[in-house]
Amino acid sequence: MPEPTKCIGCGAVIHDDEEYSFVEGTINPNALVCHHCKKAVNDGFRLSKELCDAVNVGDECSFGRALAIGFANQHRTLQQSFFRAFCAFLHYYKDTRTDARNEAAVEMAKKWFAVSQDQTLPFI
């Protein structure tokens, strides 16, 4: 029996009669997302590309500084919401397949995720 098709956002099984769509911008042409997760998943894929494009110019320090300054000027509740999302990112990214190009990043994600489990980020 073949594996059921699952939403890459929530993991729910997508049935043939349900509304779903293909994920925009993914390298996996078979990645499907349910109607409920569509915006979050497409935003995540779009932002991951924009972040990688930003560091691809080679000035990671200036980018990181500007990102921190810009981020610190956002609504403080949203700053904390972002960190909850970042912890979720670490949870999933730590299990990413590796080779020499991303091995250190994934190892760092494992350590940061472990540390993040000791801290709560309340919604205020």
Ligand SMILES: [Zn+2]
């Ligand atoms: Zn979903």
